[in-house]
Amino acid sequence: MGPRILLVDDEQEFVLTLAERLQMRDMDSYAAFDGPTALEQVRSHPPQILIIDLKMPGMDGIQVLKQVKQTHPGIQIIILTGHGSEQDKINCMNLGASAYFQKPVDIDRLIAAIRQGYETVRSDDQKTATFDRYPKTGSWQP
Amino acid sequence: MPNPDLVPDRDGITFFGTLSAAVTHDMKNFLAIINENAGLLEDLAAGARNGAVPVDPRKAALISEKIRKQVNRADKMIKLFNRFSHSMDHAQESVDMEEMVLLVAGLAERIIRHHDVFLTVTPAxxxxxxxxxxxxxxxxxxxxxxxxxxxxxxxxxxxxxxVTISFGSDPLVPEICFILDTGTASGWDTLFDTSKDRALLDRVNMHVKKAGPGGNGFCLCKTPGKQ
Known part of the structure; x- marks a missing residue:
């Protein structure tokens, strides 16, 4: 099974079509149309990859990025925006985004970023699993 | 063509930049939806070529309809933006205020939505x-x-x-009124009180007055005695 992806964008037609294309590539994708719903989805059904727009009514993508990185630092976040400056890109990457794209995006480039993010998640999971095998205190006997 | 004698000041350029940014953002979204739907058609065609699943004609028609809808949205926005761009062509002229309100409402739709505000225009x-x-x-x-x-x-x-926008009922006293569902009349004393706003009001020969049942609105009114 591929990565679990949450897509967040107030343009519903865009997000639903992109979700369908990702599902055709065996990626488990689901959608939210605003920031608060996205945060609720992250709490109840955390994704491995989060793809978010920057400009949304109410809560914008930067606020979602900051909050998710605080509560779920392992989630890989990809920015996909129709209105981003070079400074926005720098800000997002400094806040922990793993990739940044302008709309319209080439699907192959987006898929490559998703796969790279998924590899990071799996690698982090493996490190955590290995770490958990070691005792927290005392000596380690191989 | 824009009249070179009517070059906007810094405030005017900021206004032009704000609306241009909103319009180009909308255009990017329309293109992104068209791009994804075209890509979905490609995906379906590739699946059919590989013998996986034949393309469902109803699905193809639905995607085509979605693309057409976005082309119509883009066309509407470009027409509005073109009218906006030509607003600098002439000096003073007789201008339909309702037409101008609808133009601003259409161009700034995204900005207004991002404020979580609903705008209604009551026809004149x-x-x-x-x-x-x-x-x-x-x-x-x-x-x-x-x-x-x-x-x-x-x-x-x-x-x-x-926000509900309406127009005056006397053609000799043209006015545009903005009524807000605030339920309070506080904070209105400094309305349009900056030097930039006062200069703008002066250029269009208008002034501001309070309006609405609880003073929860204001009108832009033609200043008497001025052309």
């Missing part, structure tokens, strides 16, 4: 025209919309954030 019952420079009048109407959104967002409470 009588002709509502004024002698003005179109670009300056558009700038003033946008400032009024922006001010309305700011007031609503700074007003505590759970009220639905609604």
């Amino acid at each position: 019952l009588v002709p509502c025209r004024i002698q003005a420079h179109r670009f300056d009048l558009l700038n003033l109407i946008y400032r009024a919309v922006e001010t309305s959104c700011e007031i609503l967002n700074n007003t505590p409470g759970e009220n639905r954030k609604q």
Whole structure:
């Protein structure tokens, strides 16, 4: 099974079509149309990859990025925006985004970023699993 | 072509930049939806070529309809933007204020939505025209919309954030009124009180007066005695 992806964008037609294309590539994708719903989805059904727009009514993508990185630092976040400056890109990457794209995006480039993010998640999971095998205190006997 | 004698000042350029950014953002979204739907058709065609699943004609028609809808949205936005771009062509002329309000509402739809504000325009019952420079009048109407959104967002409470724009009933006293669902009349004393706003009002020969049942609104009115 591929990565679990949450897509967040107030343009519903865009997000639903992109979700369908990702599902055709065996990626488990689901959608939210605003920031608060996205945060609720992250709490109840955390994704491995989060793809978010920057400009949304109410809560914008930067606020979602900051909050998710605080509560779920392992989630890989990809920015996909129709209105981003070079400074926005720098800000997002400094806040922990793993990739940044302008709309319209080439699907192959987006898929490559998703796969790279998924590899990071799996690698982090493996490190955590290995770490958990070691005792927290005392000596380690191989 | 824009009239070189009517080059906007710094404030006017800022206004032009704000609306241009909103319009190009909308255009990017329309293109992104068209791009994804075209890509979905490609995916379906590739699946059919590989013998996986034949393309469902109803699905193909649905995707085609979605693309057409976005082309129509883009076409509408480009037409509005073109009219906006030509607003600098002439000096003072007789301008239909309702037409200008609808132009601002269409161009700034995304900005208004991002303020979580609902804007309703009540059609004018009588002709509502004024002698003005179109670009300056558009700038003033946008400032009024922006001010309305700011007031609503700074007003505590759970009220639905609604602005209703209407027009005066006397063609000799043209006015545009902005009524806000704030339920309060506080914070109105400094309305359009900056030197930039006063200069803009002066250029279009208009002034501001309080309006609405609880003083929860304002009107932009033609200043008597001025052309």
